Amino acid sequence: MSLPLSPRPARRLSSVPSLHAVPTRHPTCPKRSSRTALITVLATLVATLVSSPSTSSAATPRVHAIVGARIVLSPGHVIDRGTVVMRDGVITAVGKDVVAPADARIWEGDSLTVYPGLIDAFVLPAEPPAGQRPGPPATGQRPAPPPEPSRGAAHSLPSVRPEFRVVESLPLSGDQLESLRAAGFAAAQVAPRKGIVRGSTALIGLSGGSPNAVVIKPDASQVVALQPEPMGYPGSLMGAIAVIRQAFMDAHWYHDAGEIYARSPAGKPRPEENVSWEALQPVIGGKQPAMFVASEMLEVLRAGAVAREAGVRAQVLGAGDEYKRAKDIAAAGLPLIVPVNFPDPPDVSDPDNALDVSTEELRDWNQAPGNPAALSRAGVTFALTSNGLKDVKSFRGNVAKAIQRGLDPGAALAAVTTVPAQLLGLSDRLGTIAVGKIANLTVTRGDLFSEKSKVREVWVDGERLEVPDKEDRGMKGNWSLAWNGSRGSLIVTADKDTTVKLVVGADTLLASNIRLDGDRLYFSVRIKDQPTDRFELVAKNDRVTGTTHVKGLQITGGRLPEPEGASAAKQNGGEKGTPNGGEKKGAGEETAKAVKDEPVVTPVVMGNTEAWRMPIPPQPEVVVVRNATVWTAGPRGTVEGADLLIKNGRIAGVGKHLPTPPNALVIDGTGKHVAPGIIDCHSHSAIVGNVNECTNSVTAEVRIQDVINSESLNIYRQLAGGTTIMHLLHGSCNPIGGQCAVIKCRWGEPPDRLLFTAAPPTIKFALGENPKQSNWDDRPLPPRYPQSRAGVEETIRDAFTRARDYRAAWEEWRHKKRPYPPRRDLQLDALLEIVESRRFIHCHSYRQDEILMLMRLAEQFGIKVQTFQHVLEGYKVADEMASHGAGASTFSDWWAYKFEVIDAIPYNGYLMWDRGVTVSYNSDSDELARRLNTEAAKAIKYGGAPPEEAIKFVTLNPAKQLRVDDRVGSLVAGKDADFSIWDGSPLSPFSHCEQTWIEGRKYFDRAEDLAGRAALARERDELIARARSAKKEGPGAGPKPLPAYLEDTNLSGNDCGDSDEPFMSEELRRELREGEVQR
């Protein structure tokens, strides 16, 4: 062949020693002999290209140069055509004008792009095949715990295993390595899978070499998962958080005690040895970050709070829904590692069934690809991970979707290179292509983040790992060819007839005599005045090799990206689209597609079911409700024709014709009634996960505060019934349950800002059938103590006694009477607060004997029972309760649902009130909490309390029981402006609530709710229409389980015999759910 080809730049080939003899300077017509020599060399080169890299022996030089490639050094820094040189696993040179060293093996980079090797900051080792895992248990039964192998001197809970090290359990399976590389990853932080405090990760290169060789950084971080255990303690999310909190404290104590002992061991009792606490020392010492695993976006905030409290450096593995509270998450200041497992469109094919698809699910499908962009806009530092994808293969395509939704491509690249490098503390060695860095590279054909592009190869520690192409298209397509120091391009189209064009310089030569046989192509072409050459080419994995009739001549080359027009035409289904002709049309299609991809806009109107979307309502400086019937629930009773004046969120006065400044917002209250915001003293309406830590008899260490569900729609629905405050209680599963939380229904705020901080701490106790588990049938496990009312009494007495001992121990330590500080114990901390009247008891109770018992027991310890909950036989011991000073938070009329409530009477509230007890009516129900106003009317019906007293049953009295009556509960000057407006008497079931205000902000307005409905319905229709047409696109990540904050509070374990749901820990629940989804 003699072609007027442009000469190959000498400097490239001159680096290959055996090519020194090649007369590369001859621009044209080299002698045949020298050509043959060159071809021999090329042949060798091609041979190594296709050979498996793992066969390279130790003696093979580890010097490589990728030449002629587009090089992305780091996000935003690109060399259009340059060279990267690697030596012994390290990058030694990179640049436009870099000359490959003489000893380097040369790799053609033509048509390829070289990126810094991608880093996946969170990879779980592939799970063993399903057969080896235990299946989900039959409903209604907790599985018997399998025997746990001894872990030696470790933590007593199987879920706390910080001493576990991934570096001791490598390697990853070959399949997993290969699939990660195929997605472009060169390194991964491998995380342990099991437990709560799970152990240390390891950052490894993904070459498949020996564990000794691949580890880049052992113990990079300590993984902490906010996940309960499938069996045993902790069985709830809040329990898991308590365990984490305690573990960090224990590590501190272990450190301190160890130091004291080390200073002078003689004469001191030896502190215990504990490898788990030892393993946590780098975390509490700030040397190792904690990596929290979050299963939904609120968990990111929870993790942030726990980390802050424990004083540890933290990073969080997100769940992909962080866009929902991106601002709050940004404020938490933690770096994130977020997945790109965007959900599939929900199945809306059947219109009847489509009714049952939640709008939240539709919106999440619609908006989730915008998650990374939203985080980026909010200023969150984040890495992207393939974790959570059903198939790692979809990673780059999904990142491309995220880019389509506004993620800056540079930020996307940073999220898999520089950011994870920085999170891992390895910015000096990973993340960019620069001299001195580890030779990890990702080489693609086409843009990295595109569904159409391909990862050609991944370099790990300077070792080239080719990515096999599973969708090889054979010879069809466009190719760049090189032969004999010359190059050209080849266009093979094979629609109806196969046509082959060879482009050399400015000439396009049409081939004849073509035969296309899968990956083999034969054709003849005549180049200018040369004799016709017969070509034989073989394509494999986007590389082509071949020969001509010229003996020994070797052709090599690679696939070129398809021209825009061709792909667009193809996408259109236009078989006849020509490579050039379709371009304009294709561009139009792209625009149309982009428009279609814009997410459906969600109307932010009152009645929107997603709290996170709702802005905080403004607080007008002055508000006046004019000329209404005002139920003050205060000393003035109910005042007709009165004004309610509010200034800066506080009540400024109630009275007739109050003077108001001109800037006041005036609400005409003519014909309306105004009542204090309703306070529900017994609610579980905004709690994530299991309301019970059911495993132990005393669980004072768990905190509802940790699991407040700001997204619970109950908050809004209850606002619509005039409710402004909820007392969120732990369940009644154990004699001493968890710590409770008082929240204001500030719909839209995140969990920590829902908390009503003026409320002193409370805790849940329980007596009777529930803590003694009377109504739990057929439990496979041996019964938990206690099983009788006397056992309940003893359990509480023991707990109080332990709390006193704990206090004594601290006293001794302060007076230097103990060699070591007492081990700080979160359960005893809480119990001590109770014994010292700093935390107030709200006790689930029914029968008079148990009510009396707890008062007497408390009195022995010098404390009071703040409030009895339910207390359905309270009327039998009302005088004793009044004398003790206990409040009663009861049902108005529920009874007969179990034996211990057979004597419950609707006169209970009245009778206790009549005997001087502070009485409230509560809901204990998401539904009833929306109409507690009419529950109050039952105090009139049954017994005959005056209406002015009855209203207090749901306002002032619960405020007293929660010890917040100085702030809320009545419409009295100085208190918070928490109130509701009704179209009639708030005690009438014919009335409905029109507005609800908290601290001078309007959180509910029925008129606005009604007005917003049409827009919300339209949005839903649009989403369903899109989901219906999107369904055809094919399988994606599969349906995602509902985030926990969209589920109802799990009340199982609060078993009153009226629940079909068996007790099951939340973890088991999740497992079953995920199993379900996978099917």
Add this chain to the structure above:
Amino acid sequence: MRARRVIQHAARVVVWIAGGALLAPAASGAKTDILAFTGATVHTVTGPTIGNATIVVEDGKITQVGADVTPSPDAHVVSCVGKHIYPGMISANTVLGLTEIGSVRGTNDFEETGNVNPDVRAEVQINPESDLIPVARVNGITRVLVVPQGGAVAGTAAVVTLDGWTYEDMTVKAPAGLLVQWPNMTPVHAWWETRSDEEQKKAREQAIENIRNTFDNARAYWKARDAEKKMGIPRHDRDVKWDAMGKALRGEIPVMFRASALNQIHAVLKFVDEQNLPNVILVDGEDSWRVADELKARNIAVITGSTLAMPARRYEPYDEAFTVPARLQAAGVRYCISDGGSPFVAMNARNLPYNAAMASAFGLPRDEALKSVTLYPAQILGVADRFGSIEPGKVADLVVTDGDLLEIATHVEQVYIAGWPISMETRQTRLFAKYDTRPRGPMARKR
């Protein structure tokens, strides 16, 4: 028999008069089987509400109602000045009498095992001495439809009065309807559901097929039985299950389909058409308003579930369940309001009127709200010739109150069932009376 009842009646009236301050003593020598309620605001339901009206009741039946009615001198006059009188309320879906304590299995009879139990009869297991019954009755609930639950074809329901010595005394109409629980049609993705969508679909189709087979087999049975009268047709063995379905197949009693979601309701309508069922009632019908026209076209009435319920779906407005009756009413569908009939609300069957009040707070006209728990259930259950309103010829189920019957704060002062003043005492009032008189402690309110 008549004599004994009159004596009981007299005794009970005396007891009531002695116990209550409401009534002036009756004129001496008055006949006790004629009662005249005078001076009350009478809510007739079918006609206008009449102020200062008189109701005359003879032998348990209303004979006259009006402002200018003069009772015969024989009548026992019950002065109701300043009071309101309503017809007794009818709870159209309850397990009252079939349960006592929810968590104690031995007290529960509302659910039989097996899927095809048309021969299960609600009335034969009613415990007249249930403590739950008086509690419902003293708030003005006088008649109820007791509905068996469980399985697919759950059994027959009975209209029952809440007063009587035996279940036979109490039974007003039985069978009153054949209850069919339609299977759930929406794939469940809850944690406790271990079956895949496909498995669930299979099970669902099987369940529907079972219902279809039940109806087909019963129809074949009745065809064969009816043919026995003809020449040459042999006798066929009797089958208690298919026997029990005869009336429902012939339309003499309604088939009551319990279905909530739209997909269930659509499937029910399809089934009704396919089976050509002439007499059908929809029970629950949360989504029924979405198919109002289809219900109207088939003259299918709806016994709604409780209005005091959460929206079934997260995206539905907060007042969704409150507004179902108003939507049905506006669309012209025959309906009445029930409390949903769950075993867990049987003990609070007394709260039926507040379901109607809530519907009214959210759009149902007030007079409709009252009808929805009196006249409409009587009509739908086929007993409106006797119950549901105050008009001559109807049974004297009367509720005397100090205010609006649907207002919670209203006190029901006396309930009459068939003209008999029932005892207003319950387990709960007894305990109230007992502990109200306990010696008062130091913190008690001064009386």
